Amino acid sequence: MVLLRKWMARGLVALSVAGVAAGVSACGGSSGSSASSNHGQFIVADYGDANDSLEQYAIKTYNATPEGHKVKAVLEAWPGANYQLKLQTVMSTSKAPDVFYNWGSGSIEQFVEAGLVRPLNSSFSSNPALKSNFLSATMNAAKIGNSYYGIPMRGAQPVFLYYNKSLLAKYHMAPPATWQQLLSDVSTLKNAGLIPIALGGGDQWPSQMWLEYVYDRVAGPSLVSKALTGDTNVWSSAASKEALGDVKQLIQSGAFGNSYDSVKFTDSASTKLMVTGKAAFELMGSWEYSTVQGINPSFAKNDLGYVSFPSIPGGAGNSADLVGNAQNYYSVLKSTKYSQAITDFMKVMYSDGFQQQLLSKGWLPTTTNATQFFSKSPTPAYMSWQYGKVKAAPAFQESWDQAWPVTDYTPIHTAVGTFFDNTNEQQFISSMSQLSTK
């Protein structure tokens, strides 16, 4: 009897604990759902890296506004290397972030197809400035069908050819304007015992940049867009083979030295080659400037040169075309309860303060009024040069590994890496033909 009473008592305690817990969670739920009171908050998921102080700035700015006092924005920085993996895992769960960082197009396509992303067209009709303040090419890179899905944040990152000025001066060379000049520079530098072009082949995407540019110059931007929309035959076309032949010639001429497979950009080893004068060129995204600055600030100021990718005479592509990362975007979860607050948050992305933050980090804002802030950036010349290139570019090829769906990310890298290993065109063509199509 005593025992029974003891058990009953324990049971009651357990029940009441559970009750309290349920009550607490119910309270949490109710405060969350009443957006009009001052306790609502939405989660902003970000790519956690050295640049996420930008996002912290955006969040702080928004939270200081009257709207931000009503519904607060909360930043969640996910470690960069696992960002896409984590996003993929939580997007269809109740833990999905209200706003999430992405690369536009291929990176959000499957979320859009699954009906998880909110089209922003209606937000644009009530807040036209949200669209009109950004360059239209940038907005289009996050457009799927007739709907816009992303607001640009961070900046455009076109790829350019960077070089060591004093090394080129030493060998009396001008930065190459044509492919032929590049080849002749390569042979001069190679004969001098240098690595002509630094390449972080261990990361593969730096090798991919060479293919992207040569494909654009030789075949024009339409080849890749055709491949993306389902015409996989373009990979075995004559133009494609010609582009591969050019890259093959460059590799076999010893342009990248003979150990590029073991060199990475991600640990700065490839850039160090250029900064220390062991190599003359590196093809890299616009973040190269800050990478060089991290290695040797005075080199960045005095010795770092930059030019557009050389033209390939006779090719179908325009020598003003760019490749690279068009932009990063914020997209909105369809099921969010705070779409109005999020629209207010998005307005920060074209504010003067945010653009100045971008420029201070060496990023190029893609807003229509960006030029007026260049004078305040630490590198005004570099910024206005880049902006001019982006504005004048007839085509901006999104990096292949981001234009295709995420499931093709590794296959593309493997195809590129293998081509730089064995220069086997047929193998590359067949690997690229097996990628997903839309």
Added chain:
Amino acid sequence: MAAITQAERGGSQQVSGRRRRRPHLRSHAQNIGHPGIIWALPATIYFAIFALLPLVVVVWLSFTEWGGIGSPHWVGGANWKALATDSIMRQSIWLMLLLTALSVVTQTLVALPLGVWAAGFQRNRAVLTALYFIPLLMSSAAIAIVWRALLDPNFGIPSQMHWLFGSGNLFGHAGDAIGVLTFVAMWQWTPLYTLIYQGGARAIPAQIYEAASIDGAGRVRQFFTITLPQLRNTIVTSLILMVIGGMTAFESILILTQGEPGYSTTTTAYYMYSKAFLRFQYGQGSVIAVVLVVVATAIGLLITKWTGYDKMASAQEGI
């Protein structure tokens, strides 16, 4: 049996007035020989939640297609069929076996003599042995990152030793990359096995060596006819640890080679990761996981059977 006799003896020493407690004591003593299932419960629950349950889910996932969004949908044996004709999968299994074999050979050849040497009680040996255990204190990830930097072709060791490394493109050739993985695994794991062999060698009774030297056996002879046979169980233990470690090796591949060049260092474990977490094909990744479980279990069972480890025979019978 021994436990019971001891308890009986204890019981008989009791004062006669408390004799009636003997049956209770006896039943308690019987339990000592065979602990109740309750003792295994915590471990069993833990194992069920963190090993068996995921295993069941993985088997189910292997019959579905799932990219992490929405719910998995059933595709029957499609993933299995795709894997059967996947040449990378077949290659990855051979590679896993090759890397495991290379680790076992290199690590045993270094750790066994080192462990026997470290078993001596001289002070210089104790000091050197302590230094030698330092890699054991570092995480696999840290070790891989350090070696990746040390082996950089332009700024690392290879740039100073062209006579040995040539162009230094260690991560660009299949053979070299496998060599790097084997070497780093050896550097990392040898201390652990040295420790195990040191313990094993110290447990060998000194009398055997004394008797052997009276009979005129030299140091080499002693090593092969006394030390090695006496270390039989230690060798088997370390062999099993090495084989399992070799087959599940992952972090060092992830950091050092990412399965490259091409697929030449993509072992089964890395291929599984790449399918599931880089390409978001969880169904196909799960198939590889199931294959890995089956192959690793089979190899583990074969080793225990071949070596007679399951019989737990003493190496010192008759001594």
